Amino acid sequence: MNPYLAGIGLGLVLLASFVLVGRGLGATGAFNSVIAWVVGGIAPEHARSNEFIAGYLGDGGASPLKSWLLFEVVGLFAGAMFSGLLAGRAKVMTEKGPRVSVRTRLAMAFAGGVLMAFGAALARGCTSGQALTGGALLNLGSWAFMITVFAGAYAMAYFVRWQWR
Amino acid sequence: MAMTAPFFKYGMFGDEASLVLAFLIGIGFGFFLERAGFGSARKLVSQFYLNDLAVFKVMFTAIVTAMLGVTYLGWIGWLDLSLVYLVPTYLLPQVVGGLLLGAGFVVGGYCPGTSVAATATGRVDGLVYVLGIFAGMFAFAELYPFLKGFYLSGSGEALTIPGTFGLPYGLVVFAVVLMAVGGFYGAGLLEKKFAAAGE
Numbered sequence: 001m002n003p004y005l006a007g008i009g010l011g012l013v014l015l016a017s018f019v020l021v022g023r024g025l026g027a028t029g030a031f032n033s034v035i036a037w038v039v040g041g042i043a044p045e046h047a048r049s050n051e052f053i054a055g056y057l058g059d060g061g062a063s064p065l066k067s068w069l070l071f072e073v074v075g076l077f078a079g080a081m082f083s084g085l086l087a088g089r090a091k092v093m094t095e096k097g098p099r100v101s102v103r104t105r106l107a108m109a110f111a112g113g114v115l116m117a118f119g120a121a122l123a124r125g126c127t128s129g130q131a132l133t134g135g136a137l138l139n140l141g142s143w144a145f146m147i148t149v150f151a152g153a154y155a156m157a158y159f160v161r162w163q164w165r
Numbered sequence: 166m167a168m169t170a171p172f173f174k175y176g177m178f179g180d181e182a183s184l185v186l187a188f189l190i191g192i193g194f195g196f197f198l199e200r201a202g203f204g205s206a207r208k209l210v211s212q213f214y215l216n217d218l219a220v221f222k223v224m225f226t227a228i229v230t231a232m233l234g235v236t237y238l239g240w241i242g243w244l245d246l247s248l249v250y251l252v253p254t255y256l257l258p259q260v261v262g263g264l265l266l267g268a269g270f271v272v273g274g275y276c277p278g279t280s281v282a283a284t285a286t287g288r289v290d291g292l293v294y295v296l297g298i299f300a301g302m303f304a305f306a307e308l309y310p311f312l313k314g315f316y317l318s319g320s321g322e323a324l325t326i327p328g329t330f331g332l333p334y335g336l337v338v339f340a341v342v343l344m345a346v347g348g349f350y351g352a353g354l355l356e357k358k359f360a361a362a363g364e
Contacts, residue, residue: 112273
């Protein structure tokens, strides 16, 4: 799809979220809710004593899985799958450049996820919750975040070129 | 016109219905991410090698669309912007977080939302990336007692650009639109220049 058309579609979904629910899109919070659910299930004492996890446990009345962002991310999964199947783009494969083995690429994907998690935790959101949502609301921290995301990625791009080219 | 939105904040439906809406909104979100080609790590990281700037184009078109929408609906008095949730500002951790996240983006090939879209369309690296996020987030939570001081450095108020710099809201909106249009033009030029280098 033309990127500007896809952007308008994405923008209208974001606008609908603002108007209907009074909040924007997100992704990171859904991961935190799942972690709170798992840790809370295995070691409830430990989960409650950890402030970061406890923040996602709520008051203990409802399951941490009853989270707005988690429902939204489950929808994201379904919507992406629907679009991918419709376009014939859904297939089991590993995205990588020609000069890297699948094993190395997967190790890099894992490492990137770990880095991303620390970044998103410190920033209180990721490309969806901060850049997209906060960007549209002219949130100061979101704009500072967005600029540094591009800076960090461009600074790092040269060093991992072998993975993609 | 009387304020009526955000509907949820005005009590037009309850928590359960908001979760159903979350799922439906998510479907739209995932659909357009995948349509934009963002289920593919190679497409996403092309942004950082300058031969395909779709990430910039999609992101800024979406930001401008939603920004103009909330601004307009606020002006006609239909949407109460003060009831739309703003993430509180902790400038220093957000800047450091941005750098880490940017690095993680080009190392791993995705961001959290797009890694879910990639997993949904069968990308094994997307799934491994999701596992990496879980591992990293769990590690962050376990290290939180040591990181808390830095995590909470900053004002913690929900600051906006117009509010912080004392600028009229409409002027900042206009400036963002101009910047985006300039950026789209520049992106086109860069793509032409780097198209050959990308192959």
